[in-house]
Amino acid sequence: MTGFLAIFRRLEGPQTVGRGPAFWGLFALVLAAALAYPLFSDGYTVGNTVYFFVWVFIALSLCLIWGYGGSLSFGQTAFFGIAGYGYGVLTINFGSAYGFTLLALVIAVAIAALFAVLLGYFMFFGRIAGVFLGIVTLAVTLMLERFMAQTAGPEWHIGSARLNGFNGMSAMPPLTIPWPGEPIVLFADIGLYYLVLGLLVFVYLALRILMNSSFGNVIVAIRENPERAEMLGYDIRKYQLITFVIGAALAGLSGVLYTVWGQYITPSSMGMTAAALPLIWVAVGGRSDLTSTVIGTLVVLAAFQALTIYGSQYALVFMGVLLVLTVLIAPNGLVLGVMNWLGRIAARFTQRAG
Amino acid sequence: MSLLELRQLNKHFGGLHVTNSVDLTLQAGEIHCLIGPNGAGKSTLFRLILGEHHPGSGDILFAGENITALKSFARIHRGLSVKFQVPGVFKGLSVRQNLEIALQSRHRGAELEAEIGRLLTFLGLQSEQAQIAGNLSHGQKQWLEIGMAVSLKPRLLLLDEPTAGMSPEETHMTGEMVQRLNADGMTVLAIEHDMAFVRQVAHRVTVLHLGQVFAQGSIDEIVADERVAAIYLGQAHA
Secondary structure, three states: OHHHHHHHHOOOEOOEOOOHHHHHHHHHHHHHHHHHHHHHOOHHHHHHHHHHHHHHHHHHHHHHHHHHOOOOOOOHHHHHHHHHHHHHHHHHHHOOHHHHHHHHHHHHHHHHHHHHHHHHHHHHHOOOOOHHHHHHHHHHHHHHHHHHHOOOOOOOEEOOEEOOHHHOEEOOOOOEEOOOOOOEEOOOOHHHHHHHHHHHHHHHHHHHHHHOOHHHHHHHHHHHOHHHHHOOOOOHHHHHHHHHHHHHHHHHHHHHHHHHHHOEEOHHHHOHHHHHHHHHHHHHHOOOOHHHHHHHHHHHHHHHHHHHHHHHHHHHHHHHHHHHHHHHHOOOOHHHHHHHHHHHHHHHHHHHHO | OEEEEEEEEEEEEOOEEEEEEEEEEEEOOOEEEEEOOOOOOHHHHHHHHHOOOOOOEEEEEEOOEEOOOOOHHHHHHHOEEEEOOOOOOOOOOEHHHHHHHHHOOOOOHHHHHHHHHHHHHHHOOHHHOOOEHHHOOHHHHHHHHHHHHHHOOOOEEEEEOOOOOOOHHHHHHHHHHHHHHHHOOOEEEEEOOOHHHHHHHOOEEEEEEOOEEEEEEOHHHHHHOHHHHHHHHHHHHO
């Protein structure tokens, strides 16, 4: 029982911004609003919100590997694509009966994680670090994109699932929960919304606990000074590999949910633009903090979508400008900067009140 | 009883012979200082002992076990610990968290808190515990790293220029710190340029020159050795 409570105490700690009743009160308020929101909105808008939420997982994966771990992975989209295609192949072949789509989700994420074990083993045990890690991971995702883009011919299929080259795979079944009478199909509106929101809250809280645990301590220690961390007796390769695999699983989850959401997945989801965008969301939000990453990602995504509507060709240019401005003005992230500022004000206020 | 034994240790970087057939034996319980001019191979010798570099030939024995092929972290588990030349603290983290990371694999919960408190007192950093380590003064960073190295309760503590950049008072305090640790049974091997520190703590001194053991003995013997004065102490003690 005390062990159980100790885990929850890890929700707060030096690695995550936000603590105390004020923060958790606000958290509950936001969560309540998120839960109630579909009741006051239409299916299309809710579906669009799901689309935003889907990307948060890949952003969190980058926050974990890059922000906390200090290893810049430029290729999280590789895991995104592998899991997305994995879900497509599995469900097109085996259908959606008996809750198989849920199993397919888990298997697809596991495949992405397994691929990360392999790739990560060679990178971290081969002591590849810094910019080279970014180059290797970027090369992997671009290679996968190139490969999938040339699978247009009918000879490229896995079972009954055609890979379809540049056009990508489509018409895979949505997530379906078996239910007596009629199974519940989670289409890209309210049904999927609650599932994705639930996953998001779970992942966010689980990562908070992980990062404030002794494991998280070692991860940030490796970011700060890998040599020192090793000379305290930690096999840093193992810690880096585990972090990388968890991150890959999260990116994979993003990929599956994206595929489920739109019922399609294309090679361009692993391309250069797709690989670069999560870096921008995370950098702008604040890569070394989970909350900043979530807020930053959602805000930048919403802004990006609005921009795309009013001037599509300028939206990407604006993203670049935003990244440059962030690096110049608030290198640790805009959202994180604002949150730290609010934290200082709150502390001063409490001091005066005390 | 010898705790560390280096046998015919060689390391080349290309054509450069950085350590040349180094033989060095450390007795358990001694404070041993390693001196020598810049480029003598002192820091390389440390990296060989720690497993960051691998020798071209030769063996490293620790407590009778041949550790030449072991990875660094495994050597730490055997009872080695180090403070680097450039302070190797976790700059972006608080002083307290730095110590927590060092201590957490041996202690948990209330015991961990107590150990952190004890170490903060030992280092005289209680009032700085919430500070970001990168904001500490140079000397405080050095102490913090010594604290982290010591917290592993090593049998052999390697100190690479522990007093670099310290004032004479701070240097003296560091010397006392090292003597206290030694009194508790810790063997110490220190690279040091500060002769006042060496005089204060060293039981034995080894002079390294051009990658070779040049002389060995008590500090008085070393200072009296004219050959040593010629290569190293010349400027300071002429």
